[in-house]
Amino acid sequence: MTLLALSRVAVGWPGQESVLSDVTFSLARGARVGVVGPNGSGKTSLFHTIAGILAPQDGTVCLSGQLLRKGQFLPEVALVFQQADDQLFCPTLGEDVAFGARNLGLSEQEVALRVANALHACGLTGLEGRPVYQLSGGEKRRACIAGALVMQPSLLLLDEPSAALDLRSRRRLINLLAGMDQAMLIASHDLELVLELCARVIVLDEGRICADGPTRDVLGDAALMAAHGQEVPHSLTPHDTARHKHRQQTRR
Ligand SMILES: Nc1ncnc2c1ncn2[C@@H]1O[C@H](COP(=O)(O)OP(=O)(O)O)[C@@H](O)[C@H]1O
Ligand SMILES: [Mg+2]
Incomplete structure (x- = not known):
């Protein structure tokens, strides 16, 4: 299709x-x-x-x-930018990944569930509170993908x-x-x-x-x-x- x-x-x-x-x-x-x-x-x-x-x-x-x-x-449609730093803009990884889901007007419960799933899929569980500037290059790239995945x-x-x-x-x-x-x-x-x-x-x-x-x-x-x-x-x-x-x- x-x-x-x-x-x-x-x-x-x-x-x-x-x-x-x-x-x-x-x-x-x-x-x-x-x-x-x-x-x-x-x-x-x-x-x-x-x-x-x-x-x-x-x-x-x-x-x-x-x-x-x-x-x-x-x-x-989710665009994952070439430069991770152009995409990540919230203070922490968790907030950044949640941004797209919050934008959809979902309940906080649904946002939390989607964020947890996206972080898990991208191997970032446990790093929610980490400032984005402290992530490695590979983690930043996966953070951008997680931020896309929350919008399903x-x-x-x-x-x-x-x-x-x-x-x-x-x-x-x-x-x-x-x-x-x-x-x-x-x-x-x-x-x-x-x-x-x-x-x-x-x-x-x-x-x-x-x-x-x-x-x-x-x-x-x-x-x-x-x-x-x-x-x-x-x-x-x-x-x-x-x-x-x-x-x-x-x-x-
Ligand atoms: N933000 C922009 N503003 C103006 N021109 C742009 C912008 N981004 C790309 N271009 C122009 O569009 C053309 C194609 O570039 P681009 O789409 O970035 O190619 P690629 O991603 O294949 O390197 C280039 O001539 C580039 O200068
Ligand atoms: Mg390009």
């Missing part, structure tokens, strides 16, 4: 020419789709449009068959979720996202992450969709990737198995 449908969408920031043109794609409920492309290709602008922050200059965005209107607040969205827009995370935090994030059943659009330069999490990928360049298809086919297409400033990820690069044999590490 279609959750999100964009048809011939054009987008521009105030006082600028279009940064996205003729963007058409749809997303099924529960599907995870990667969005890759060079810096400035329009990934963040696309997410701001779907989140209702930026109005399309042309075309339509429909969510569950309903036409999105400018400035409309949609709890069904059906679509998560994750903007560069693994940026600046160390390997352990990145792995924890991948496991967290892999276990969630919400539909997701994941904008990332981390092509291995996209490969692990998304069966489908969209390539954006200069504000247009250049490819949309199965992740392994698209990211494995060396000519396509090179044409859009990308490289085939290591795990899709053909290896000469005889020469690429990794030696077993021995303990000293």
Whole structure:
């Protein structure tokens, strides 16, 4: 069943020419789709449009068959910002995660239940009282996701979720996202992450969709990737198995 449908969408920031043109794609409920492309290709602008922050200059965005209107607040769509510090603004983690749920006008009892569930899902239980500036990079990223989950969205827009995370935090994030059943659009330069999490990928360049298809086919297409400033990820690069044999590490 279609959750999100964009048809011939054009987008521009105030006082600028279009940064996205003729963007058409749809997303099924529960599907995870990667969005890759060079810096400035329009990934963040696309997410701001779907989140209702930026109005399309042309075309339509429909969510569950309903036409999105400018400035409309949609709890069904949750944007997780690229910079965690742009998103977290309350004094403590608990208050920050509660913010979205309180905004929905829920009872304090329901807010508390949703906050506890979101913190638990993101492995942050027990840190409720911690000032947000005292969280690590990985905790901040998961705090942003928890703040999105409290609204029980059906679509998560994750903007560069693994940026600046160390390997352990990145792995924890991948496991967290892999276990969630919400539909997701994941904008990332981390092509291995996209490969692990998304069966489908969209390539954006200069504000247009250049490819949309199965992740392994698209990211494995060396000519396509090179044409859009990308490289085939290591795990899709053909290896000469005889020469690429990794030696077993021995303990000293
Ligand atoms: N807040 C903003 N105000 C004005 N222009 C912006 C803003 N954010 C992005 N842009 C412009 O939109 C274009 C696409 O950028 P962006 O959507 O951030 O791409 P990406 O996320 O793929 O790096 C760029 O030319 C950028 O300068
Ligand atoms: Mg961006």
